[in-house]
Amino acid sequence: MPNRKIFAAIVLCVFVLVMGLEWLPKQFVAEKSLVVTEQTLKTTIHEEKAMSEKEIHKRDTMGYSIVGYFLLLSVLLYIKIHLQRSKVNE
Amino acid sequence: MNFKIHNFNILLYTGAIMVVVCLLLLVSGIFLAMHYIPDASKAFESVNTTIMHEVNYGWLWRKIHALGSTFFFLLLYIHLLGMLYFGFYKHGKTKYWYNGMVLYFCCMVIGFTGYVLPMGQMSYWAAQVITSLLEYIPGAGEDIVLWVRGDFSVSGITLLRFYTLHIVVMPLAIALMVLVHTDFVKWYATNKLSWNRKGLHIQKVERFSKHVVTHKEPKPFFSNAVLKPFLACTLFLALFFYCVFFHDYLAFDALNLTPANPSDTPAHIYPEWYFLWMLQLLKSFFFDIGMIKGSYIGMASLVVVNVGLLLMPLLDKNPRRIPAHQRPYFFVWFWTLVVSLIALSILGKLPSSNITLWIGLFFSTILIVLFFILPFLSKKESHAKS
Numbered sequence A: 001m002p003n004r005k006i007f008a009a010i011v012l013c014v015f016v017l018v019m020g021l022e023w024l025p026k027q028f029v030a031e032k033s034l035v036v037t038e039q040t041l042k043t044t045i046h047e048e049k050a051m052s053e054k055e056i057h058k059r060d061t062m063g064y065s066i067v068g069y070f071l072l073l074s075v076l077l078y079i080k081i082h083l084q085r086s087k088v089n090e
Numbered sequence B: 001m002n003f004k005i006h007n008f009n010i011l012l013y014t015g016a017i018m019v020v021v022c023l024l025l026l027v028s029g030i031f032l033a034m035h036y037i038p039d040a041s042k043a044f045e046s047v048n049t050t051i052m053h054e055v056n057y058g059w060l061w062r063k064i065h066a067l068g069s070t071f072f073f074l075l076l077y078i079h080l081l082g083m084l085y086f087g088f089y090k091h092g093k094t095k096y097w098y099n100g101m102v103l104y105f106c107c108m109v110i111g112f113t114g115y116v117l118p119m120g121q122m123s124y125w126a127a128q129v130i131t132s133l134l135e136y137i138p139g140a141g142e143d144i145v146l147w148v149r150g151d152f153s154v155s156g157i158t159l160l161r162f163y164t165l166h167i168v169v170m171p172l173a174i175a176l177m178v179l180v181h182t183d184f185v186k187w188y189a190t191n192k193l194s195w196n197r198k199g200l201h202i203q204k205v206e207r208f209s210k211h212v213v214t215h216k217e218p219k220p221f222f223s224n225a226v227l228k229p230f231l232a233c234t235l236f237l238a239l240f241f242y243c244v245f246f247h248d249y250l251a252f253d254a255l256n257l258t259p260a261n262p263s264d265t266p267a268h269i270y271p272e273w274y275f276l277w278m279l280q281l282l283k284s285f286f287f288d289i290g291m292i293k294g295s296y297i298g299m300a301s302l303v304v305v306n307v308g309l310l311l312m313p314l315l316d317k318n319p320r321r322i323p324a325h326q327r328p329y330f331f332v333w334f335w336t337l338v339v340s341l342i343a344l345s346i347l348g349k350l351p352s353s354n355i356t357l358w359i360g361l362f363f364s365t366i367l368i369v370l371f372f373i374l375p376f377l378s379k380k381e382s383h384a385k386s
Helices: A003-028 A034-050 A053-089 B005-035 B043-054 B058-085 B094-116 B121-136 B141-149 B156-181 B184-196 B221-246 B273-284 B294-310 B328-349 B354-385
Strands: none
Touching (some): A003 B273, A053 B221, B005 B058, B005 B156, B005 B221, B043 B058, B058 B094, B094 B121, B121 B156, B121 B294
């Protein structure tokens, strides 16, 4: 079984699991989960009150920077591997 | 057909990524331990107020720790099922399988104790329910529950015990097990030799041969054995930090954001997602069979499945170590196992109703039957091949 098929199987299983654990419970008992929904909303509001807009913006910027850094590193590594491979083939 | 190392790179990378996640958990755990108070009345506040709002970047450490455990268990299941798929529990790999399963149980304990520490409503009740499962141990069940909790219900004493287990006992046990599991010394020696010979895929005979063997040019060691896992790790870290910053709700339950209240039982109690299939297995037998209570059957089925996984090298009678797609019966067996585990996990998160109970019973029965039929199935398969 090639790597791509294994990877596809893993992605599919994880997708089903995430949908089943995050999306399905909300659909299944919409009326019963009101308490949970209310608590979630309350928590969000409290958290939002505590954090200023500036702080949220700072966190978002930090998040994008870190994610961007790792993506850039991945691209550079990919190029390095590709170059090394083609060097060996020559 | 020989099974070559480059055929399962993705599954090997899960091990490398897990080491990175372990380091992240360790570092974030140290920072969290500096501010956490293991006291029943102060634990919730220390986590949700002190760490989340007062400590500089405390929110980041907590989110890394919580999401790290979620991703760690996801990788652990992928790694475990991957090894199962490729039959990596036979012929010289048996010790790794047994050791890996012990590691898995240790991770379960550290995951559970960690979930209890914030002392939220769901943490408290999950601890209450899961520790009460020990009551089903014949003979000394009640004494064991009392011994584990240190009290008649989950309290400050239990929290202190779980905290000690979570930050001292289990990390040490896991570190030791990981060293054994990765066969550290052997790995070092092999890599050192491979590095000197500029290739990882040189056969042992050739490696130790005095004569120069002319063969196909091996893949370069550096790009193959260092850069590729490193690339997998950086890609994973990009995804991981994206979830940490923008989808942190994946690791936090809404009900756990309220302090524990022993007098208010939630309508639906459930643990972290990686325990859900076990919880559903316990709940599935909602009826008594003769004199035997349904809860006892549920507990027995949980033991059967976990022991079945542990004893895979003995249950699988096919002597050849080949991947599941080359074994028609085992292929069906494997995917039935995966589907049952996913279905039970999803059902465990849903509130109990007639439909979920019956579907749960169906998948639980399948899961148990799978381990009983495996010896016959694999024997038949090996006879058919020969």
